[in-house]
Structure formats: structure tokens, C-alpha cells
Amino acid sequence: DTEVTQTPKHLVMGMTNKKSLKCEQHMGHRAMYWYKQKAKKPPELMFVYSYEKLSINESVPSRFSPECPNSSLLNLHLHALQPEDSALYLCASSQTGNSNQPQHFGDGTRLSIL
């Protein structure tokens, strides 16, 4: 069981579509993360929100747009993606965002771009 919930679990979209990935946690954590993971590779950090403010953007292309409506929710808006963006997208949370805190991951959204 995971305390970080991601929807949808799978998503197939065309390059012209607009879709959103959603993430929710109810552990009272104030930091939330988006990672991208390609097959047989480690998770790569994309964005970090701390206290609902974007604190880290790892030079992610603008076709990925994060949003943190409140401390429990994190969205990733997708538009005009490329086939190489196909990957597992993981959401995670931690207490306040310091790297000395464990991160709790959701099950991920497996995204395929046609």
C-alpha cells in the first residue's frame, strides 16, 4: 500500500493532446516532487514544490507544467509531448523538502506518447 496516490496509472496520448497527471498525499508533508524514470534507469528529478511554492525546476522543457493547488495535491500538466517523453512519472513527498528526509513515492503513471 502506498500513502501517495497517483492517477491515472496508465496514460496513452498523442503528441497534440493535453492531459494532466495527478498526485495526492495526506501525510501532512509540505514538499512534493515529480520524477521521470525511463526503463532500467534511476528516477530523475524534475520539479520540487516546498510549502506549495516551486523551489526546484531541473531545466524541464516547458511542455511539462507543474502545479501545486494545495499542500496535499500536485499536478503535472502535459502538452505537445514527444515520443521520448514516454516513461514512468513518479510523484513523491517528504516532510519539508530537506534531503535528509525520506521520500515516499506513489505507484507512478506509465505514460506512452504515440
Next chain:
Amino acid sequence: GQQVMQIPQYQHVQEGEDFTTYCNSSTTLSNIQWYKQRPGGHPVFLIQLVKSGEVKKQKRLTFQFGEAKKNSSLHITATQTTDVGTYFCAGPDRDNFNKFYFGSGTKLNVKP
């Protein structure tokens, strides 16, 4: 950014054999974390090491942090099929304490 390397990339063992994965950083780490990701699953936090030379045990798993805080290891005694997965270490970025990078990972396969 911080680069954390892990070896080996893959390890195939017979059930009951021991397994070790090593994590090396080019710079001193304030702390290091270990995660396990089962096939088709998500990373799950195992442990965090903070002190120089620290050793922690979780049943058959032994975690060590090097004296110089630049390397770490995870040792599994008498592997079981439930140990199958990819083990990642993760360390903080030297310039930004609020982010950390995952090591390249070691994929463990255990043959029954």
C-alpha cells in the same frame, strides 16, 4: 550536480548467497539514503545514514557509510527471492541541500 555511482549494475545470485552493492560519490555527502524498487513498482525508502562510519542493520540487510562519507554499501546475507529488485542509493546535491540524486542502481536477481 551531484553524481553518485553504483556498482555492480547487475547481480545474479543463487538463493542463499550473499549480495553487496556499492555506492560512490565524488564529494563528501551529508547523508545517504537507500531505496528498493521491485519490478513494476516504485522506490521504497529503506534507510538513511548520517554519521561517518555508521553501520545499520535491518534483519539480513547491513548498511554502511564510509569514514570519509563518500561511499556506502548495502550487504544482504543469505538472499531470498523476495530480495529481487533494484537497489538505489541517493545522496544530496552538494550545492543545494534540498535535492538529491539517485545512484545508477544495482539490479538484483535471485534464482530459487
